[in-house]
Every structure is written in C-alpha cells, then in structure tokens.
Amino acid sequence: MLYQDLSLSLYTNSRLFIQLIQNYLNEFGLTYPQYLVLHILWKEDGILVKQIGEKMQLDSGTLTPLIKKLERMNYVKRQRGEADERTVHVELTYPGKSLQPKITQALIPLENQLNELEHINLADLNTSLQNLLESIQSLKNSKQG
Amino acid sequence: MLYQDLSLSLYTNSRLFIQLIQNYLNEFGLTYPQYLVLHILWKEDGILVKQIGEKMQLDSGTLTPLIKKLERMNYVKRQRGEADERTVHVELTYPGKSLQPKITQALIPLENQLNELEHINLADLNTSLQNLLESIQSLKNSKQG
DNA sequence: TCATTTTAAATTGTATAAAACTTAAAACAA
C-alpha cells in the first residue's frame, strides 16, 4: 500500500509548502494560486485562460473567478479574443508587471532557507515528481480511452 | 528558483493523484479527505479530533465539518471526553468499520496500475517526501520561535 | 483559592477545487 503513503505525503507536503510560501505573499495580499497565475504571465504575457489552465492543470471553473479577482486588484486585464470570441486573453497591467521584482525580492529569504537543506536534493526530487506527474496524467487519460 | 518548480510539482501532483483516487471513492460517496479520516480511524479507533489533525496537519476548522459529515453518513460517532470535556473522541460505527474491506477491494485496480510504473521508485519518492516534510515543518516552527 | 493563561473544538469569512451544467462561438460534416 505504498501509494497510500505517497498520496498523503504529496497532499501534506503540498499544503505545508504552500503555507511556507504564503507567509511571504501575505504582504502583497496574494494567495498562492493567484501568485502562480502572475508567475505564468511574467514568463508569457497575454495567453489564454485555457493555456494558463493547461500549465496549472485547472479549468475555468477555478480560474475564471481567480483571474477576475486579479483583475479587480488591477494586476491583469481580461480581453476577449478578436479572431476567436470564445477565448479570453489575460494581460498584465503595469502594476501587475511591477509586482514581479518586488515579489522576487521578498522571496529571497525563503530561497536561502531552502538552499540550506543540503540533505535534500531538490533537483532530483523535481525530476522524480515530474515523472510521477506524467505517469498520473497517462493513467488518467488511459481511463478515458 | 528550483523551489518554485518544486512547489508547483507538489501542488499539481497532489491534486491529480487525489483525482485518480477519487475515481475509486465515488461509488462510496466519499471524498479523499473523508477517506483519509476513515483510514486513520481504521488503524486507531476512538482518537481525538486533535490527534487526527496532527496526522493530517489540519485543524478543527477543517476537520469539524468534515467529521460531522461522516457522522451524518453514519460512519462515525462523535463523543465528548468524560475526563476532559474540551475533547471529542471519534469512533467508527459498524457501517464505518464495514467499509474498510470494501474500499480496500475497490482500490486494488489502482494499486496494480501504480505498481506497473516500474520506472518510478515509489519507495524512494516516499522517503524523499518524508524528509522534505520534516524540513518544511522545521522551517515553519523555526519561524515561530 | 481565584485570576490568568492555555488548550480543544467550533464558528465565521474568504478563497480555492472540481464536477455538472450552460452559453455562445467555432469547427465540422453531409
């Protein structure tokens, strides 16, 4: 029953890690999922809700209200696609762009703390989790076929 | 910025893994957190809400409504402590106990699927995540001190 | 003892998650 322990480990690690990061996001009034959306946009601005959903594995049911919240905070602007009116492009506002260096700065202490955990190989763990994610996704997809 | 990828990996893996398990819990009308509480009680019946919270790293704000739901489903009974009236003991009912072999049976196909992922060492991953969890907890505690 | 502090649950309010459904637009197919 190893997978039982694994699911519980993932569940608990995920929540506690997010709580750790959340400590540093509070001063900006951002939640972790909101921060993730901004993080994605800082790398690639103007993408569709659908594309954000693919990167985070979330659908519009979760993302639409979250992105509307970011819009009310004036960090992003939502824009209907002209060529395809079903789509919505999410673009950073100036305040949204300006947030990046501030948050990066604020997160440096956390990065330093985590780098001191020498007995943990973050790179290896990342690789293992990436492989696991692909396996889970293939299992989910194979159930549909 | 490795920890960024790590937090996203944990977040996504956790949710998708739970969705995978959830597929097998639907026939019992149970959610994953509800199943986890029952899983804990199957190993140790009659423990306190507080103790369940320590094992799952959740507090009464989450657990109280969840356990009340399990009580409405007639899987557990909540009982005020006699010696210490602040506490609440959670005990399995007969239907709650009877559920264990049924769910164990229903989860076998998932276990088989996961065992076929030979390129993933579940045991190693478990160990790494356990170490990570301890590190995260120590970081959280050190912030409080 | 009795006031103070701590503790275990419960409550309240906000923000996800996710399934199921709706809507409008685009793609497709006979």
Add this chain to the structure above:
DNA sequence: TTGTTTTAAGTTTTATACAATTTAAAATGA
C-alpha cells in the same frame, strides 16, 4: 449551406483549507 459537434468560458453547487475569532474547560501561578 445548415445541422451537429466541439470548444472556451462562465455559472452553480458542494466540499475542503485556513486564518481569525469565540467558547468552554482545564492547567497554571501568585
């Protein structure tokens, strides 16, 4: 073309998470 299907967002409902507060009981201390 036009009827059917698919797709992208949005809406609704239910169930967590979690911070902050409240309540009642237990533990502590001068």
